[in-house]
Amino acid sequence: MRKEERAMFPYEEPLNLGEFYNLEEPLWVTAAQLRGLMEPYLTEERQEKIAEVIRGRTYQVVTVMEGLHDLGNVAAVLRSAEALGFQEAHVIDTQPKHKVSNRITQGADKWLDVHHWRDRLACVEELKRRGYSICVTHLEESRPVEEVDFTKPTALVLGNEMDGVTDEMVELADQRCVIPMGGFVESFNISVAAALILYEAARQRRERLGGVGDLTEEQQRVLEALWYVRSVPKGDRLVQELWRRSKSEEVG
Amino acid sequence: MRKEERAMFPYEEPLNLGEFYNLEEPLWVTAAQLRGLMEPYLTEERQEKIAEVIRGRTYQVVTVMEGLHDLGNVAAVLRSAEALGFQEAHVIDTQPKHKVSNRITQGADKWLDVHHWRDRLACVEELKRRGYSICVTHLEESRPVEEVDFTKPTALVLGNEMDGVTDEMVELADQRCVIPMGGFVESFNISVAAALILYEAARQRRERLGGVGDLTEEQQRVLEALWYVRSVPKGDRLVQELWRRSKSEEVG
Numbered sequence: 001m002r003k004e005e006r007a008m009f010p011y012e013e014p015l016n017l018g019e020f021y022n023l024e025e026p027l028w029v030t031a032a033q034l035r036g037l038m039e040p041y042l043t044e045e046r047q048e049k050i051a052e053v054i055r056g057r058t059y060q061v062v063t064v065m066e067g068l069h070d071l072g073n074v075a076a077v078l079r080s081a082e083a084l085g086f087q088e089a090h091v092i093d094t095q096p097k098h099k100v101s102n103r104i105t106q107g108a109d110k111w112l113d114v115h116h117w118r119d120r121l122a123c124v125e126e127l128k129r130r131g132y133s134i135c136v137t138h139l140e141e142s143r144p145v146e147e148v149d150f151t152k153p154t155a156l157v158l159g160n161e162m163d164g165v166t167d168e169m170v171e172l173a174d175q176r177c178v179i180p181m182g183g184f185v186e187s188f189n190i191s192v193a194a195a196l197i198l199y200e201a202a203r204q205r206r207e208r209l210g211g212v213g214d215l216t217e218e219q220q221r222v223l224e225a226l227w228y229v230r231s232v233p234k235g236d237r238l239v240q241e242l243w244r245r246s247k248s249e250e251v252g
Numbered sequence: 253m254r255k256e257e258r259a260m261f262p263y264e265e266p267l268n269l270g271e272f273y274n275l276e277e278p279l280w281v282t283a284a285q286l287r288g289l290m291e292p293y294l295t296e297e298r299q300e301k302i303a304e305v306i307r308g309r310t311y312q313v314v315t316v317m318e319g320l321h322d323l324g325n326v327a328a329v330l331r332s333a334e335a336l337g338f339q340e341a342h343v344i345d346t347q348p349k350h351k352v353s354n355r356i357t358q359g360a361d362k363w364l365d366v367h368h369w370r371d372r373l374a375c376v377e378e379l380k381r382r383g384y385s386i387c388v389t390h391l392e393e394s395r396p397v398e399e400v401d402f403t404k405p406t407a408l409v410l411g412n413e414m415d416g417v418t419d420e421m422v423e424l425a426d427q428r429c430v431i432p433m434g435g436f437v438e439s440f441n442i443s444v445a446a447a448l449i450l451y452e453a454a455r456q457r458r459e460r461l462g463g464v465g466d467l468t469e470e471q472q473r474v475l476e477a478l479w480y481v482r483s484v485p486k487g488d489r490l491v492q493e494l495w496r497r498s499k500s501e502e503v504g
Contacts, residue, residue, distance in 0.1 A: 049436075053434065053435060053436055055434075056434030056435070057434075076441060076444070079437055079440075079441070080440065080444060082435040082436065082437050083433045083434070083435040083437040083438075083439075083440060084433065084434065084435065085434045085435060108435070108436070108437050111435065111436050146455065146458075179451075180454070180458070181335045181336065182305065182308030182309075182335070182336065182337040182464060182465070183305060183308070183334040183335040183336065183337060183360070183363065184301075184305055184334065184360070184363050185331055185334050185335040185360050186335075187335075188331075188332065188335060188447065189328060189331070189443070191441070191444060192328070192332060192443060192444060192447045195440065195444045195447060195448055196447055196448065196451045199431075199448045199451065199452075200451075200455075202432070203398065203452075206398075206432070212434060213434070
């Protein structure tokens with residue numbers, strides 16, 4: 001595995017379920033153990049569907065939403081990201097008010113890694129540390145999205161509905177992109193803009209890499225284990241219970 | 253001019269303004285005459301903006317919306333079509349209720365040729381007669397939108413929010429296309445889907461033809477004349493008045 005690939009994929013084995021589910025103590029488990037625990041609760045068809053979707057997943061292009069006012073738009077962006085295979089998203093909201101409605105995302109966020117931030121600088125620094133190029137959507141001094149290389153680790157930053165990305169974010173950015181337009185209407189709806197750029201990223205990856213997804217077999221198995229838990233009603237509670245039982249059997 | 257280009261461009265000189273503005277008698281005028289009448293009412297800046305937008309316009313790809321329930325979606329599709337340079341749109345509504353709200357299109361429809369139909373067969377027959385290949389968006393037995401050739405005359409048919417295009421429309425179609433997707437979410441919002449396909453069409457045309465727009469100089473001047481009228485408040489009334497005056501001066 002190239003160093004780059006490892007840095008993009010955010011999980012390492014063994015997985016600490018204590019961290020995922022806010023438990024008081026750590027609960028270490030390998031992906032294989034986790035899959036083994038959950039498999040009896042999933043149909044084969046479901047398992048195959050999960051494997052298929054995960055083959056199309058990537059962390060190389062992540063979506064960052066900066067201060068969107070309308071949560072319907074946040075949800076719509078997540079829906080498009082999910083449908084196109086982009087697994088990680090960041091929502092920067094310096095004045096958080098609401099939870100994102102499940103109705104509008106059609107459950108898309110359930111299958112994504114969505115990170116919420118109050119501090120834009122902290123978000124950008126973390127993404128830069130992991131090796132992402134920060135690409136803001138901006139109308140000035142920008143190059144067409146077709147010229148951005150989405151086969152490289154890229155964090156696509158979308159600004160709010162009225163003003164776009166903040167000046168601070170433009171300063172922090174490594175590149176600027178714009179959707180080529182030629183009409184009297186000088187802008188797209190934010191959810192349309194996001195979908196267009198993510199589609200372009202997906203198209204480039206299909207054309208140059210043969211597909212959007214790029215996880216190694218090992219990484220796919222790890223993500224699969226986590227999705228198995230999400231696929232079962234109250235899966236997080238169940239996995240704790242099963243894990244405790246299996247440990248006590250080992251001891252006994 | 254190739255026959256194909258002539259068939260796609262819908263206007264012929266002299267223009268009959270009587271037909272455009274539902275007058276009782278025909279009012280024949282050339283594009284040059286019309287531009288001459290309206291020029292004093294437009295700033296040079298405005299004239300340049302109009303010329304620039306028209307250079308990016310095409311009739312080779314037209315949008316057809318079949319039975320959309322939500323007029324907000326119709327408006328959003330028109331907005332995307334306008335921003336990307338696709339000049340003609342057709343709205344099929346077998347049970348018409350409302351006018352499209354201007355607020356949501358941001359005035360996009362003002363700069364488009366939007367045709368309203370009650371009868372889907374009549375619409376399709378007219379488009380076929382003019383030489384368009386009818387391409388429906390459909391989930392079954394379809395090829396990815398990237399494989400559709402949008403440099404050829406194509407009518408892109410979008411179905412309604414719940415059921416997609418009707419069976420009757422699928423029967424009438426020459427080709428079927430689908431947006432490649434790889435998530436648990438199996439569909440896009442209709443306005444997002446429309447924007448994605450029109451963006452793909454625009455991208456292909458930029459890549460293969462050097463630009464979206466393809467009107468001849470002569471055609472550009474004709475469209476320009478019509479837009480000059482739309483750019484002036486009550487331009488339609490004004491042009492009738494000016495035309496009458498110029499004719500009476502000729503006689504006198």
